[in-house]
Amino acid sequence: MKMQLLTPKDMLRHNAHLVLRLLRYNAELSRSEIARMTGSSRSTISHIMQYLEEKKLVVPCGIGNKGVGRSSTLFRFNPEARYGVGIDITKDGISGIMADLQGTIIAHKKYGIGEFSPESVARQIRHIYSSLCGQVSIPQEFIVGIGVMVPGPVDSEGTVIRSVELSWQGPVNLEQLIEESAVNQTQLPPLSIINNANAKALAEACFNINNDSANIVYIENHKGLGAGFVDSHYTLLYGSSGIAMEVGKMFVHNNGVFTQADSFLVINDESVVKQLKKGFQSENPLQDEDVRLISDILAQVISQIAALFNPRKVILDVPYIQNEQSLKFIKKALLKYVNSSSLIPSPLVELPSVQRAHSALGGIAQAILHSPFDFVLKSTLSDL
Structure with a gap:
């Protein structure tokens, strides 16, 4: 070679x-x-x-x-040289933040909305951007972009393939809808649409308090098993279909049936799906026995990810594992699968360092990485 x-x-x-x-x-x-x-x-x-x-x-x-x-x-x-806007769309509403190049938040706003049609969401995104700008005196030319986080697969062109959580059954060109929703054709900074799990992976990689989170896999288990992989160059790994989130991505519907977009890791055991569904739909704290069972499933997923990508760290964002006490179940189970093959390295397994309330930092990371100021976070300086 x-x-x-x-x-x-x-x-x-x-x-x-x-x-x-x-x-x-x-x-x-x-x-x-x-x-x-x-x-x-x-x-x-x-x-x-x-x-x-x-x-x-x-x-x-x-x-x-x-x-x-x-x-x-x-x-x-000087982190105040430029700013980014991150907007996070969930079934609970839309939240937005503005932050500098180091992730320091200077403005935030959240709206609860009752109507989640793509057109309504597009209008709300414009509204929340205007509200953020109204809170601070930042000229628009100092805002590098807007990163919009969506629960669902997003292709390389920024099209939302579907969103079970938002009841979007077909492709949605959200960027175009946002542009068309202008009342007076107000020009927006560059828009970038990204899957929410991918965005959270970028937030951990770019704004982690320890600054040591490149080459990570971020896994969240809420509506399904979502994941994002960020390599050592702060670049998302894309699947063969151009969807950057597929390290075992599943969409679990209310009837327990799941569909799979494009994946490096296939999980097609119905009993596994039911256990994961039980974990994220439970309104009450899970018993230790349930946590152990689900932890064993996630440990298998992590061991397969480790074999495929050799990440340095795996970040787990799941509702039933929120402290070191519950995290120990997964770490213990992981040793069983990692030790079964000397070829599989054991990654660090940690909880998110970026607070859930600040998850829209992932949108800001996406906005910065798609701007001429990407070199602030990435390992290249492309325009020198």
């Missing part, structure tokens, strides 16, 4: 992302400190810093003197 050599431009992109990453998670650094920490030349760092200053992504914040040589200008990351 022929090794692909990195070009000078590739190296420049890599170093630029590394500089921005250092500045995001260090209070303040000088050019010489950045050069030393990255192993890059002063001239390379000066070129990158000039670019980042022009974008307002870094700003000078004082003078530093470490006691050796002359004083140097210190720089810090």
Whole structure:
């Protein structure tokens, strides 16, 4: 296999992302400190810093003197250079937030709606965007985009294939409906439609408090078993049909019958479906016996995912596993399946770090990653 050599431009992109990453998670650094920490030349760092200053992504914040040589200008990351809007659609209503490039929320709004037709939802999305803008004084040109999270499969073009939760039985071009719902043809920032499980995976990868969540699988068990896989480059893994969520995605209907879109992982045991359905439809806390049984099922799913994708971490968002005590059932069951094959690595299994109330951060991550400012979160700087 022929090794692909990195070009000078590739190296420049890599170093630029590394500089921005250092500045995001260090209070303040000088050019010489950045050069030393990255192993890059002063001239390379000066070129990158000039670019980042022009974008307002870094700003000078004082003078530093470490006691050796002359004083140097210190720089810090400026998360307020741009903002994103995330909108999360669920059966309980529509919630929206506006946040900066570091995920700090500056405005939020939630509406309960009684009518979930695609046209009504499109109008509500415009309304909630206007409400968010009314709470803050942010010029629209500083908003990189709007990420809309939908419960259901979304293809690579942003079309919602179906949504059982919202009773959308056929394809819905939600982006077009939002554009057409304008009363006075008000121009919106770029729109991006994404499946909610995928968006939550992006939120964990991009805004995790420990900043260590790239190469993860995010699994949620609510209306079905939804999942999203984010690789080490903060990119969603897409299935063969162009739907980016399929690591065992199931849609479970009220009669217990499930349909499957496009999947890397097939679960077709009716008893499994019934147990998962029991878990997310139960109004009362599950007994330990039920939790153990469902945990065993999820452990099998995780072990298969580990064999296929070797993720570093699996995030579980399920209503009946909300603390470390209940999480231990899955960890214990997982050891049984992982140990059965020395070829299967055991991923970390954790609860979500992004609060459920802030799940719309996933929409913001999607908006940023589909904007010219994607390099703030990703490992490339495409427009240098």
